[in-house]
Amino acid sequence: MNNLSEWKKSQRKQLISARENIPEKTHWEWSQAISGFLRQELLKPQKMIIGIYCPIRGEYDPRPIAQHLIQHGATLALPEIIDKDTPLCFREWLPGTAMRNAAYGIPIPVGTRIVRLDAVIIPMVGFDHQGYRLGYGSGYFDRTLASYQRQPLSLGVAFEIQRLKNVYPQPHDIAMHHVITEAGIFQTKSY
Ligand SMILES: Nc1nc2c(c(=O)[nH]1)N(C=O)[C@@H](CNc1ccc(C(=O)N[C@@H](CCC(=O)O)C(=O)O)cc1)CN2
Numbered sequence: 001m002n003n004l005s006e007w008k009k010s011q012r013k014q015l016i017s018a019r020e021n022i023p024e025k026t027h028w029e030w031s032q033a034i035s036g037f038l039r040q041e042l043l044k045p046q047k048m049i050i051g052i053y054c055p056i057r058g059e060y061d062p063r064p065i066a067q068h069l070i071q072h073g074a075t076l077a078l079p080e081i082i083d084k085d086t087p088l089c090f091r092e093w094l095p096g097t098a099m100r101n102a103a104y105g106i107p108i109p110v111g112t113r114i115v116r117l118d119a120v121i122i123p124m125v126g127f128d129h130q131g132y133r134l135g136y137g138s139g140y141f142d143r144t145l146a147s148y149q150r151q152p153l154s155l156g157v158a159f160e161i162q163r164l165k166n167v168y169p170q171p172h173d174i175a176m177h178h179v180i181t182e183a184g185i186f187q188t189k190s191y
């Protein structure tokens, strides 16, 4: 265990706890703002296959915009962990799709088709101004993005209290194309 991984571990702990302690009303207001920015960014979702997620541990909840995206012709998909060291697979999700609880108690669709993403909304535990992301520490999203020949549009989502000066990215870290918080949409260098 080196210093960087110790530092990441303690940041994760602090940031997750801060996020879980956001008062409900504030969480709702910040989430409304993020939903507005995401709608702006995904103005033409027709025919796009977009990855979303079921929130855990105080993450922004993207489900309120799911309805909007579907109405505008998007296909939505949710991540499933296949194995510890492999990319996530994304399965199509529609309102009413049968779900089962999988790892970390996260619901995943049962038996729907596996899709390749055009865009993906990615929850972040922490982030920096370059769009580098701190996650839960298992590298799933990095491995998933690395498995794509043509990168899907990546939209990292977090609250401003999760902003860090520097995430000290490692060679395997892939920056988000956009970072979206309650304060706005930030385009990063990688876009
Ligand atoms: N909502 C959501 N769904 C997702 C992800 C995510 O980040 N958010 N994932 C993105 O990868 C995958 C699930 N990965 C996860 C990996 C680890 C932990 C977790 O809680 N790990 C530690 C705690 C970390 C810490 O507190 O330092 C644990 O095992 O307790 C949760 C989800 C797929 N689905």
Ligand SMILES: Nc1ncnc2c1ncn2[C@@H]1O[C@H](COP(=O)(O)OP(=O)(O)OP(=O)(O)O)[C@@H](O)[C@H]1O
Residues within 6 Å of the ligand: 008, 133, 134, 135, 136, 137, 138, 139, 140, 141, 142, 143, 146, 172, 173
């Ligand atoms: N493309 C990849 N190929 C192989 N291993 C990878 C890849 N991306 C990340 N990893 C490994 O995954 C582990 C976790 O990476 P990191 O500390 O960046 O996690 P994180 O970004 O906080 O978490 P996550 O992406 O799960 O939300 C590291 O040991 C790293 O080596």
